[in-house]
Amino acid sequence: MKIVTHPSIKSYFDADESRQEVEQAFSRGLAYAGHSLMVPEKFSYQVLPHFNDRYALFNQGENYELISNVCLHRQAQLLEGQGRARSIVCKLHCWGYDNTGQLKGAPHFKDAPSGQLKKESLSVWNGLLFRGRSPNMGLSALGLEDYLDFTDYFYAGSETSEYQFNWKTFIEIYLENYHVYS
Template sequence: MSEIAKIDQFAQVSSQPPLRWYFDPKVLEIEQRILFDNGPGYVGHELLVPNFGDYHVLEWMGSAKMLVRSENGVELLSNICRHRQATMLEGHGNVKNIVCPLHRWTYQLDGKMLGAPHFPQKPCLHLNKFPLQRWNGLLFAGKRNICKDLKDIPVFEELDFSNYQLDRVEIDEYAFNWKTFIEVYQEDYHVAPFHPGLGKFVNCDDLHWYFGDWYSVQTVGVHHGLRKAGSVAYGKWQEQVMRYNNGMLPRYGAIWLTYYPNIMVEWYPNTLVVSTVLPRGAEACTNIVEFYYPEDIVLFERDYVEAEKAVYRETATEDDIICLKMQQGRKWLYQNGLEERGPYQSPTEDGLLHFHEFLRRQLDSHIGV
């Protein structure tokens, strides 16, 4: 079931980071420099801009950058005008050229300067451009070698975005350390006791882990033929899944990929989700969530989308409660100078152990213990 499951699981208590790693701004500064500045740097999927002339401003980057599809394909461009440094486009849409609303400086879709009103000579000031790497349509602007990190990843074929379409992007704000979010995502121990809906949809007794240096993948089976729903929302979702699949059970209940430190790709029946957790402080983080479905579901099967949206929100709300409880308990211990670490349950917390080992491997020499 796992590549790192060990017999003496109760001896595995040294990998969990010290509590100050969850509250000390100086630790976050080191994490930013070591993990995020040198990390994969996910910026979005190609499906955010599917057509020529499409743009999508990355609001979580302060609207300073945008994805644009031109004759060169999808590129990451600066959304800051070279004249008076104003942001230009907003949200997402389709344009023939990129035009600054302040003084009408105009750029081609590839960022090249096209014109500047009332200048006798056109300034040679093109928009800044940032190189991208691609994996399954996901776009990265960071320093990691993405294809090397994710080479030969299991269930790669299930994470295929072909014939899928973007439905929406949601942004959630949370009042806890970013690592706490990843920790909850990296363990299945809580699923049955805390997620009545999800716990009756997926079968964590059919759990398999796969690990690389920079990723973990977990697959879980379908719970008892979906004979009984654990919540009203999941009942409607299960009906939609079985209807759309013509009564056939899906191959998996879910697939959860984590590309460290902060990128998650989730597979559910006829649904792909990409979420990116960004620290906003030692005790705050933002989650940017992209939802993709087959084109026919996006265009003609809105009941399916609404049902999936409801169960995703239900589970996310429950996860938020878990994270806040962990934040509350850890903060009291930290403020009172106490340190506690618990054992890892195997196999359901093997992914959590793997994430903690990743953190210690990357950060111990910079932070100390």
């Protein structure tokens, strides 16, 4: 019989231990990136605050991608908010990229450098966009198809809140408040 013990006090305050726990607990799970309603038309983009504005969600027409929002030249932020773009130009030194992140122009360079912004294709499940794998479940079999139907909706905005506490504290309070037994 395996004895389950309460986490040590150190595990609530040690940054390295917390990082390892988060990696172990959440790395194999689903990684939500956004929703297709955030980028409803081809060439539309949305900078993602839940990725600290370091990535933009792009609708490429036949697929969705996360593209780095950081210029390869001097690491400046490329895009803000949301909009439509077939090309991206860095405001700092005018390096230009196409909507797939491919470097197209670098002024003041005799030999133009080549480069590609980091990008990642997303998987789609009922309009929800995931990094890596997507859920493997049928909504109708679960009786949820009416609850996760976003047909007549539009994207209104995002709000991100950050709290300075260890994730275990939130889980423990959540379990206690809702009387969920683990």
